[in-house]
Amino acid sequence: MTLSSRPKNQQQLLPSVPSSTSSPAVPRRKFLAGLLAGAGSIALSACGGGGSGSDANGAAVANRLSSTAFSVTSPAANATVSGTVTVTGTAGSSWVNVAVYDNATGSKISADTTPSNGTFSLSVNTTLLSTGSHQFNVIAFSVPAGQPGGTKATSSVTVNVTRATTSSLFYGMNGHLAYPDGIYHTMSAAAQLALLKDLGVTNYRVDAADGGMAKTIASALTGAFAGSGVAITPVINPISAGWNQNGSESDAYTLGYNLAVAVTTPLKGLVKHIECGNELDATGLIIGGDGSNTNNYSPSIWPAFRGVIRGMIDGVKAIDSSIQCGVNVGVPLAYRALQMLWSGITPDGSVSGITGAQQIRWDFTTYHWYESSGDIMCGWRNNACLNVLQVLKDSFNVPIWLTEWGWSGSQDSQAQAASYVAAAMKEYRSIKDTYNIQSIMMYCLIDPAYGLVQNDGVTKNQAYSTFKQFVAANPV
Numbered sequence: 128m129t130l131s132s133r134p135k136n137q138q139q140l141l142p143s144v145p146s147s148t149s150s151p152a153v154p155r156r157k158f159l160a161g162l163l164a165g166a167g168s169i170a171l172s173a174c175g176g177g178g179s180g181s182d183a184n185g186a187a188v189a190n191r192l193s194s195t196a197f198s199v200t201s202p203a204a205n206a207t208v209s210g211t212v213t214v215t216g217t218a219g220s221s222w223v224n225v226a227v228y229d230n231a232t233g234s235k236i237s238a239d240t241t242p243s244n245g246t247f248s249l250s251v252n253t254t255l256l257s258t259g260s261h262q263f264n265v266i267a268f269s270v271p272a273g274q275p276g277g278t279k280a281t282s283s284v285t286v287n288v289t290r291a292t293t294s295s296l297f298y299g300m301n302g303h304l305a306y307p308d309g310i311y312h313t314m315s316a317a318a319q320l321a322l323l324k325d326l327g328v329t330n331y332r333v334d335a336a337d338g339g340m341a342k343t344i345a346s347a348l349t350g351a352f353a354g355s356g357v358a359i360t361p362v363i364n365p366i367s368a369g370w371n372q373n374g375s376e377s378d379a380y381t382l383g384y385n386l387a388v389a390v391t392t393p394l395k396g397l398v399k400h401i402e403c404g405n406e407l408d409a410t411g412l413i414i415g416g417d418g419s420n421t422n423n424y425s426p427s428i429w430p431a432f433r434g435v436i437r438g439m440i441d442g443v444k445a446i447d448s449s450i451q452c453g454v455n456v457g458v459p460l461a462y463r464a465l466q467m468l469w470s471g472i473t474p475d476g477s478v479s480g481i482t483g484a485q486q487i488r489w490d491f492t493t494y495h496w497y498e499s500s501g502d503i504m505c506g507w508r509n510n511a512c513l514n515v516l517q518v519l520k521d522s523f524n525v526p527i528w529l530t531e532w533g534w535s536g537s538q539d540s541q542a543q544a545a546s547y548v549a550a551a552m553k554e555y556r557s558i559k560d561t562y563n564i565q566s567i568m569m570y571c572l573i574d575p576a577y578g579l580v581q582n583d584g585v586t587k588n589q590a591y592s593t594f595k596q597f598v599a600a601n602p603v
Contacts, residue, residue, distance in 0.1 A: 192219040192245050197267045197280040207287045210451070211490050211525045214249045214265060216282065218242040222267035227251055230262035230283065238524060239272040240486060243471070248488050252524050253288045254563060261288050296358060297559065297603040299330035299568030300579075301531060304347060304359070305340035310573055314584045316347035322572060322580065323357050326591070327598030332360045332530055332568045334405070336367035338389035345393040360568075362402040362530075363390050363443075365435050372410055373427065376434035383438025384445075391446040401450055402493055402530060403439035406457025407432055408464050418461035419508050424474040433468060437487055451490035453528060459500040460508055462515060465492065466522050491565065492523050495531040498539070498547050503529075504558070516562040528566040529555065534590070536576035541589040548590045552597045559603070569594065 196219040202208055214227055214237065225247045227237035236256070237249040251263065262285045270277030300323060303311040311319070323331055331352075335341045344361055352359060368386045370379060383403075391401065408418070412432055416423035440452045456464050467474070471484040494515070496503045505512040519527055532551060534544040548569070555567045573580045579591040 192217060194219040194221045195280065197222060197282055199263075199265050199282045199284050202284060202286055204284055205287065207289055208253055209289045210253060212251050212253055212286070213488060213490070214251055214263065214284075216247055216265060217245055218247050218267055219245070221269055221278075222280065223270065224268040224272045225249065226266060226268075226272070228264045228266060229256065230264050236263075238522075241271075241471075242267075243485055248486070250488060250490075250523070250525050252526070252563065254526070256288050258288050261286055295356070295603075296330040296566045297556075297564075298326075298328050298598050299332060299360070299528075299530075299566045300326065300328045301332045301568055301571035302573065303571075304331070304333040305335060305343040307340075310582055310584050314573075315351070317351040318584070319572065320347075320351050320355055320357060324355065326579070326595050329356055330358050330360055330566050330568060332362060332402070334364050335361045335390045336364040337386070338393065341390040342393045345397055348394075348397040358400075359398060360400045360402060360530075360566075361390060361394060361398060362405050363387055363439050365404060365407070365439065366410070370407075370431070370435050372407075372412070372431045374431045376430035379431040379434030380438035380441075383435035384442040385438075387439040387442025388446055391443045391450065395447045395450075399450060400453065400491070401443050402453045402455060403443065403489070404436055404454065406455065406495065407435070408461045409457040412464070413458055413461065417508065418456070418458045419463050419513075420478070421463060421467060421472060421474050421480040422476055422478055424464065424467070426474050426476060429474050432464075433473075433484070433487070436468065437485065440487065440489060453491045453493040453530070454487075454489045455493035455495060455530060457495050457531075459496065460506055460513070460515070462494075462518050462522070465519075469523060489523075489525070491526040491528055492519050493528045493530040494519060496529060497532060498534045498551075502554075504554075516558070516564075520562050526563045526565045528568065529564065530566070530568045531570045532567060533570040533577050544588065545590040545593040548593045549597060552594070552601075556597075556601050556603070 199216040201215045224239050226235050226239045227249050229236050237251050240247055240249055262283055265282050267280045306312050412425055412428050413423050414425045443450050443452050468487040471486040472480040473484050474480045504514045506515045534547040571578050575582045580587055
């Protein structure tokens with residue numbers, strides 16, 4: 128299908144806060160768009176490491192390196208690692224391609240990357256390796272990937288692979304814990320937690336548009352949620368912080384960085400995962416097609432899109448480098464936007480775009496998929512069935528989180544909604560190991576059209592018991 132034939136409610140995210148009263152005219156899950164900051168504000172001052180400053184620092188690194196220099200800077204020798212680990216290092220101008228190999232098997236365990244400004248960064252999914260000691264051979268090549276000949280250099284690091292406890296995050300839910308008004312504002316964190324516990328949910332996705340909202344989340348984590356077994360995954364919302372999608376990349380980077388610093392600071396030590404942005408592709412970035420091609424994207428909006436995502440990731444890591452960052456898209460087949468960010472491609476209206484931009488890395492890929500788009504393993508591209516999960520796995524080789532999924536809102540009866548919940552949960556549960564799906568986060572806990580609970584915070588829909596019974600019968 129083309130984008131124009133998609134249901135409207137999954138093409139765009141309008142800049143409005145969900146109404147606190149039921150109304151069939153309210154589009155689905157206006158999750159993070161346009162929310163006026165609740166308590167607190169962001170100072171959008173310039174910060175170190177942003178925009179052109181980052182590039183200048185990188186160039187300085189490159190200038191200090193000999194053309195054949197090559198070394199790994201992280202992880203440290205004998206570090207204990209789990210999940211997705213980032214391998215970084217420096218590389219002189221002689222090397223045009225770098226990849227990581229497992230010494231024991233000789234298998235390549237990362238994607239290929241091209242060093243940029245004298246540095247490189249690669250992701251290794253350690254869940255595909257056995258536990259115990261592993262020697263990573265990081266190899267630099269003087270020829271592009273797939274080409275014969277040339278020379279190479281190797282830098283090795285030994286790590287201890289363990290298994291992180293991620294299965295406990297599998298059954299997730301969306302909500303608006305820190306909203307300044309509406310049912311989520313009047314309903315206590317303890318009351319929301321009681322519903323989540325009753326459902327068997329262990330991962331609660333909530334939005335944060337400024338430091339004040341983050342403090343509300345921190346209060347819940349140190350209060351009602353402390354020791355509850357329910358984690359909170361915050362989602363940073365740059366739209367509500369004044370992100371200008373038509374602005375420069377450097378300005379967008381600065382806004383994203385400062386926003387992420389403000390949100391992460393009160394949450395340091397309390398959360399392990401943060402999602403950087405929500406459906407930023409759904410605000411005019413796609414100018415044609417279904418999002419699966421490079422020339423579907425606006426060259427004028429792309430710089431600010433890339434800049435704000437770069438800034439958010441860097442801002443989170445500046446406060447707490449142990450927090451894992453996720454990045455998402457909202458248009459069903461906009462996986463191409465993620466591939467372009469990962470590969471450093473800039474759209475220019477052509478089929479292939481322009482290469483050479485800074486490559487962005489995240490720790491887990493997040494994605495949204497609703498009933499209106501059919502089956503995620505058979506999304507329709509050019510009248511052909513496409514397995515979107517396989518594309519995400521092959522493109523990034525990092526864990527996948529479905530951070531929004533749900534039925535078709537008021538278009539579905541209660542029985543249809545419950546039927547979809549049962550079918551979707553069964554499918555996602557059965558394929559979680561195949562595609563390394565670590566969390567499936569339904570939209571949402573309380574909502575008049577998409578919620579398991581009505582807007583009074585009390586009345587439970589038919590899908591509530593369906594969700595609860597499935598979790599109880601299918602532990603992970």
